[in-house]
Structure formats: C-alpha cells, structure tokens
Amino acid sequence: MYRYDEFDHTLVKERVTQFRGQVERRLAGDITEDQFKPLRLMNGVYLQLHAYMLRVAVPYGTLSGKQMHMLADIATKYDKGYGHFTTRQNIQYNWPALSDIPAILDDLASVEMHAIQTSGNCIRNVTSDQYAGAAAGEVDDPRIWSEIIRQWSTFHPEFTFLPRKFKFAVCGMNEDRAAIRFHDIGIEVVKGKDGAPAFDIYVGGGQGRTPMIGHLIGEAVPAVDLIAYLESIMRVYNMNGRRDNLYKARIKILVHALGAEEMKRQVEEEFVHVKEKGVVNLPEEEIARIRAYFAPPAYEALPDESSALNEAMADNKKFADWVKTNVAEHKADGYAIANISLKPVGGVAGDASDDQMHVMADLATQYSFDELRVTHEQNIVLAHVKKDDLFALWQGLEKAALGTPNLALITDHIVCPGLDYCALANARSIPISQEIAERFNDLDRQHNIGELKVKISGCINACGHHHVGHIGILGVDKKGTEFYQISLGGSADENASVGDILGPAFTEDEIADAIETIVETYIKIRQEGERFIETYRRVGKEPFKETLYATH
Amino acid sequence: MPLIKNGEFADDNWILVGDEDELPADTPVIVSAARWQAERETLLGRNAPLGVKLEAGEAPELIADDLDRFQLVAVNFPAFKDGRGFSYASLLRDRYGFDGEVRAVGEVLRDQWSLMVRCGFDAFDVADGTKIDAFKEALGEFSHVYQATGDGKKTVWQLRHGG
Ligand code: HEM
Ligand code: SF4
Numbered sequence: 021m022y023r024y025d026e027f028d029h030t031l032v033k034e035r036v037t038q039f040r041g042q043v044e045r046r047l048a049g050d051i052t053e054d055q056f057k058p059l060r061l062m063n064g065v066y067l068q069l070h071a072y073m074l075r076v077a078v079p080y081g082t083l084s085g086k087q088m089h090m091l092a093d094i095a096t097k098y099d100k101g102y103g104h105f106t107t108r109q110n111i112q113y114n115w116p117a118l119s120d121i122p123a124i125l126d127d128l129a130s131v132e133m134h135a136i137q138t139s140g141n142c143i144r145n146v147t148s149d150q151y152a153g154a155a156a157g158e159v160d161d162p163r164i165w166s167e168i169i170r171q172w173s174t175f176h177p178e179f180t181f182l183p184r185k186f187k188f189a190v191c192g193m194n195e196d197r198a199a200i201r202f203h204d205i206g207i208e209v210v211k212g213k214d215g216a217p218a219f220d221i222y223v224g225g226g227q228g229r230t231p232m233i234g235h236l237i238g239e240a241v242p243a244v245d246l247i248a249y250l251e252s253i254m255r256v257y258n259m260n261g262r263r264d265n266l267y268k269a270r271i272k273i274l275v276h277a278l279g280a281e282e283m284k285r286q287v288e289e290e291f292v293h294v295k296e297k298g299v300v301n302l303p304e305e306e307i308a309r310i311r312a313y314f315a316p317p318a319y320e321a322l323p324d325e326s327s328a329l330n331e332a333m334a335d336n337k338k339f340a341d342w343v344k345t346n347v348a349e350h351k352a353d354g355y356a357i358a359n360i361s362l363k364p365v366g367g368v369a370g371d372a373s374d375d376q377m378h379v380m381a382d383l384a385t386q387y388s389f390d391e392l393r394v395t396h397e398q399n400i401v402l403a404h405v406k407k408d409d410l411f412a413l414w415q416g417l418e419k420a421a422l423g424t425p426n427l428a429l430i431t432d433h434i435v436c437p438g439l440d441y442c443a444l445a446n447a448r449s450i451p452i453s454q455e456i457a458e459r460f461n462d463l464d465r466q467h468n469i470g471e472l473k474v475k476i477s478g479c480i481n482a483c484g485h486h487h488v489g490h491i492g493i494l495g496v497d498k499k500g501t502e503f504y505q506i507s508l509g510g511s512a513d514e515n516a517s518v519g520d521i522l523g524p525a526f527t528e529d530e531i532a533d534a535i536e537t538i539v540e541t542y543i544k545i546r547q548e549g550e551r552f553i554e555t556y557r558r559v560g561k562e563p564f565k566e567t568l569y570a571t572h
Numbered sequence: 573m574p575l576i577k578n579g580e581f582a583d584d585n586w587i588l589v590g591d592e593d594e595l596p597a598d599t600p601v602i603v604s605a606a607r608w609q610a611e612r613e614t615l616l617g618r619n620a621p622l623g624v625k626l627e628a629g630e631a632p633e634l635i636a637d638d639l640d641r642f643q644l645v646a647v648n649f650p651a652f653k654d655g656r657g658f659s660y661a662s663l664l665r666d667r668y669g670f671d672g673e674v675r676a677v678g679e680v681l682r683d684q685w686s687l688m689v690r691c692g693f694d695a696f697d698v699a700d701g702t703k704i705d706a707f708k709e710a711l712g713e714f715s716h717v718y719q720a721t722g723d724g725k726k727t728v729w730q731l732r733h734g735g
Pocket of ligand 1: 032066067068073107108110112116152184187225226228229230266267270436437441442443444479484485486541
C-alpha cells in the first residue's frame, strides 16, 4: 500500500499544527463558532446531537495492521472503546472532546493518517473498490488513481470552498463495487486505445433528497489528461453550481439543469484552456512511483484447490456457511478474499470495539500481507488470504465475534446513525436495523432468501443509501411520530437504479412485518436462481404493493 | 480598512466608488463591472488608474476583452463560504494573463489567505487590528503544495522527480 514520503509527512504534520492553532483561536474566542465551523469541518470535526464527532480519513478504505491498531488505541484513549466504520470507508469516533482532537491528530499522523477533508464543502476522501488488486478482470488497480486524486485534491487552492461537499469514487473494472454512478464524480478505469489505462468519467450522480445517476461525459480520457479533465469539471462547478440553496448546491443539480450534453460541452471548452496552459501535469515518473506501492504482494505459487479448505468445510458447517457467503474469488490461484461482517445480529452496523480492531489488525498481519480494507457497505475485507489459512482466520474471527456469516444477506445492512446520534434525523435507524436482523436471524432462511441489500436512512439526506437498497427504508416524521417509507429496486452497482417508493409509510411496530411480507412475496414469485433484485426488475412493484397493502 | 499587498502593509490610494457616486478627479478609482460597461468612455477619459470590482457571479469573462484598461481587479467575497472568487483569480492570472493587482475584498478568513495567494491574489483588504505577523504565519503554514497553479511554486510531484 501507499507509504508517505517526506513531503506527505511534512504536510500532514503541518496540518496538525495548523488545526491546533485553529482550535486555540476558537477556545480563546478569537473566532466565532460560525467562522470555526468550516475550519473544523474541513478537518472532520462535526457537531452531533450530543457531542463532537471526529471522522478520520481512510483513503480508498485501505489500512495497514499498524494503522488499525492505532484506530483501536484512539477508541480506547479518547472515545468509549469503539469506533464506527462508515459508508465513506472511513472511521468515525462519536465521543471525542474538542480539546483532545489535536492530540488525536498527532497520534494519527504518527501512522500516516489524518482527518483532512473528511467533511466540509471540499473534495472529500476518495473511495474505491474494496477488492482492488484482488479481483479477477481488473483493468488496473483503482487505488493508484485514487491516491493520485487524493494528493491532487489535498488543500486544492481553488476548490476548497465549493458550493457543497464533493465526493469521488474510482473503480478499476466494469463490475462496480464502489457505487461510482452515485458520486459527484465517478471514475472507471478502462483500456485506452493504446492499451494503457484510461478513464470513463461520470458526473452528477448522488443521493440525498434528489437521487440521481451520474452521466458519462468523459470517455477513455488518457492518464496524462486525467487531472486537467478533473480540474475542468471542478472549475465549471465551482463557478456555476448554485449557492443560494443548500439543497440545490450539489453538482448533480447543475448537471440536471444544464443537461449532460451542455455540461460536457462546458467541461471540454474549459479543458482545452486548462490543457493549453500545461500547468496541470501528471508526470509519468510520479504515476510509476505510486504504482510501485500497489504492486501485487508476493503470492506463493499454489494450486487453486485447497484440500485443507475442503476438509475444514466438510467437517464444520458453521465454517462452511461463512465461506459460502463471506469469501470471494481471488485472481491468484490458491488465494481468496475474506469479508469480515460488522453486522452481527443485535449489534450496530459498522461498529467495532477496540479489541475487535486489534484482532482484525493481527489477523491481517498474519494472513493477508498486513493490509485491510473498509467497505462502503460498512464491513472489512482481508483481500489476500491463502485458502489454506481460511479456517485458522475464521477461528480467530469467531473468537472475537467477527465471524458473522451474512455478507450481502438480508441481515447485512447499511445504516446511518439516525436519531441516536444525528441532529438532522427524523427517526431512528439503528433499532430498525436490529429489529429486521432479529426477525431474519435464522441462517438457513437467510441463505434461502439469498442476496438482498437492505439500506436504512433516518432522514431524506440518505446517508444510509436507502435509494440504492434492493429494499430501502427511509425514516420520516409525521406529526412527531417516527414512520418508515419503503422503496424497492435500488442498486448501486454497474446496473445503477434508484428505488421506487412503494406507498404509505409504516410505523416502527409494522416495519419488520412489512419487510417480511415483501420477502415472502419474492419467494413465492421468484424463478429458479433469481435474486431479489432480478425478480423485482422482472415484475415491478405491483405484486409487492398488492400483498403489502392488502394485509394492512 | 488596512491593505496588505505582497505580504506587507501598504498605503491604499484607491477609492471604491458606488454606481451613483460622483467620480473624484485624478484619483485611482474602482468601479463595478456594470458601471464600467455603462460609462466606458468617461472612465477611459480620466487621467488616473482604473480598477474594476467583480461580484460573485460575475466571472472574469465579462471583462476579459478590456483587461488591459485596468490596473486592478478587486474580487468580492460576499461570504467566506462563497468560493467562486478563487476560480476568478485563477482565470485572471492563468487564462487572461492579467498582471495588475488582484485584490480580495469582502469576507475573507485568515485561513484562506494562503490558498488565495496561490490562486493569484496579491492584495487583501483586511480587518482592523490584523497583524502582519499573522498574515506571514498563515502563508508559511505549509512547506509544500501538490497542485500546480500560476504562482509557479514547484509541486511535490515536480520536487520528487527533480523537476
Ligand atoms: C452527524 C451526522 C450526519 C449529518 C448531519 C449528515 C448530513 C448529511 C447531509 C445534509 C446530506 C445530504 C447532502 C446533500 O444531498 O447535499 C448527507 C448525505 C450523505 N451522507 Fe451524511 N450526515 C451525517 C452522518 C453521515 C455518516 C455517518 C455517513 C457515513 C460516512 C454519511 C454519509 C453520507 C452519504 C453517503 C450521503 C449521501 C451521498 C451523497 O452525498 O449524495 N453521513 N449527509
Ligand atoms: S440520513 Fe439523516 S438521520 Fe441519517 S445520518 Fe444522515 S442526516 Fe442523519
């Protein structure tokens, strides 16, 4: 993975010093809370319902064992012994004291981490595919390009006071695990004419109150032009994005108002000028330098079949269940990708205790070249595990209650903090997730249902990705009571779609029954081997509406 | 309001005149883009330097053809969150090659100064009581930059490869 050199180190250290000064100026009353707000936000410090929250950047979700140990230590020392892994592949601490934050940043800097641009109206932490470098069929490792974008966007002088926050996602192949079509800019690495990596660039995707799917405006943009092209998009947005209405300030609204064709035309006109100046260049040597950090690890030459794995699966049904859901194909023979679910039934989606973080870090060191990834679905990935080691890995996970075998099943949700933490919430999200998970706790039943992505937000801001859930649940407030609206058929992958709202919302007491009715309807009407989303696409919402509202 | 120019306090002999105000004789004035367009001939006939002020929403394209008439372009920040002016300064310097004074006026925070300098601002209206040391400190907070702008600073990407 990427390692800082002296330049990166210096920058992050200077940033801590700068932020310490800003906190001091705030505590001394030299600046108002209103003036401090954009400064603290740019450093990941939010004010939540009960306390400040600190969001720490995990660039494109990749961490070393040492970094994960540090995240655990921070949870112990400055928080209540846990952290929350988020849809931005980051980690959040819910209870730090403002006066401790500079010290936390020092600790982070000592392991090449920071909280730069994890909030605020700037270019946020770049996200990527959690299977980067491990998935078969990848055109190129998307983390190379994510790291280049990270550096270019860090303290960008022109684009730090944008109309609104700005999110990038990058994936390295046409199978999209990074939801690139739901980002302000989504990038897919493709093969250029000369066979070298080039970039398909989508613009104007997003969720929030107006979900939109990004438009492809840059096709096979060559690597030398990547940064110039991105600068051009950013400049068009910075000058023309709306600033009069918070809810209309994202680039998706601009793209929608102009139309994708006109947006493309303006970007390309800008691009001609930017390129002409030639100041925005990305040296070949720099690409090569960064690429070297993401060279494949030293895989052993192994047969693809592992008899140790086969035997362990035959002997242990629990382990076999975990392998079936949580382990994915790896491009190298004899290796596999292991997913650690942070969704135990009864737990809080994405939360991990300090002890669990230490365990994951140790297991990564032992079995996966000392590297972990956070996924946007709020789980953890060990990307390069020998099949021969899977059983030992699983035993280690089981001991720390990390062996939940439910990846992409109906108990594996994305869940926003909701009314338990968030000042903007209409309704609680976490208890709803817990209730649904308990309802479907039976593992055989979960397997029978198959892949089904449930995503829950506590208000229309959609931090819990409900628009792109196969089943999406949105908390709404009706005269002071919490209600939940259901949508079906959303998807964040390469077949991107926004879910359709089914009908009137349900109360907290009704919601688990309603989900059960939807699932039973699916099981009745599905065809052989058809996943929920495929059935939905075939039959539409009517059959679900009928059974759902007939029983109420 | 004190003026900082090229990193030091400087005398400000420019007068910002409103659209309805009478033009003072023989004094450098800054007018709005609208006034410039309406009273072009009168303004050119004066015997003193001329500046124009761009509001947020008035991109430099508006005055691009006339830039050689101005010794100063002021860019207004109606709120520190409104970052359009960062792009305006970049365009003035990089695209249109303007080499007069580019002055930031309006609501600007200490923590924006260094970014603004990188975009091409060389002058700042600052609040009363601002200390020049604070300005220098703010500009010196970061030793290195990742992005190339018109300020010619070597980027990290260049420094890494001996460029
Ligand atoms: C303090 C609690 C939070 C507040 C006040 C908050 C606020 C918001 C707001 C206002 C939006 C809508 C933005 C727009 O449409 O322009 C939004 C969207 C979003 N937030 Fe949050 N959020 C919170 C927690 C989180 C958490 C914990 C995550 C996970 C890292 C998160 C991730 C997202 C995502 C993925 C979106 C939708 C994608 C998009 O930007 O279009 N938020 N949030
Ligand atoms: S979706 Fe709403 S309730 Fe949930 S975290 Fe975002 S702003 Fe808060």
